[in-house]
Amino acid sequence: xxxxxxxxxxxxxxxxxxxxxxxxxxxxxxxxxxxxxxxxxxxxxxxxxxxxxxxxxxxxxxxxxxxxxxxxxxxxxxxxxxxxxxxxxxxxxxxxxxxxxxxxxxxxxxxxxxxxxxxxxxxxxxxxxxxxxxxxxxxxxxxxxxxxxxxxxxxxxxxxxxxxxxxx
Numbered sequence: 537x538x539x540x541x542x543x544x545x546x547x548x549x550x551x552x553x554x555x556x557x558x559x560x561x562x563x564x565x566x567x568x569x570x571x572x573x574x575x576x577x578x579x580x581x582x583x584x585x586x587x588x589x590x591x592x593x594x595x596x597x598x599x600x601x602x603x604x605x606x607x608x609x610x611x612x613x614x615x616x617x618x619x620x621x622x623x624x625x626x627x628x629x630x631x632x633x634x635x636x637x638x639x640x641x642x643x644x645x646x647x648x649x650x651x652x653x654x655x656x657x658x659x660x661x662x663x664x665x666x667x668x669x670x671x672x673x674x675x676x677x678x679x680x681x682x683x684x685x686x687x688x689x690x691x692x693x694x695x696x697x698x699x700x701x702x703x704x
Contacts, residue, residue, distance in 0.1 A: 613686075621681065624678070624680045627678045628678065634665050634666060638666060
């Protein structure tokens with residue numbers, strides 16, 4: 537009876553073609569190996585490209601660094617300049633406001649109404665500021681920036697009728 541199952545198995549192997557069953561699996565394995573080889577080639581290409589790019593671009597970037605540092609310095613100076621102009625503008629606005637109060641120029645805002653009502657009980661003399669010098673009573677202008685300090689002196693050249701630039 538032990539020979540009977542062996543006969544069945546041998547018939548099964550003869551009846552089924554092992555080659556045809558293994559062919560799709562072998563084909564899939566070959567496709568996967570081909571894709572892995574393509575992937576490996578792609579990685580090598582990327583590695584080569586990145587090396588070339590790095591070797592070419594890093595020295596170029598390093599050569600541009602001083603120019604970039606100069607540009608950053610100019611931006612820092614411009615930021616300081618804008619800040620200083622803003623402070624000067626605030627000072628001038630404060631002087632104009634004080635001058636308008638001294639000359640009783642009406643302000644067209646609700647502040648005029650609030651100031652005239654004197655809700656908080658302060659006397660007008662106590663809250664009044666002045667732009668005048670305390671010693672001689674003359675107007676004292678605020679000190680503001682000079683553009684020459686930041687941009688250099690402007691050339692006073694003029695264009696002649698012939699189109700030539702002439703220094704004055």
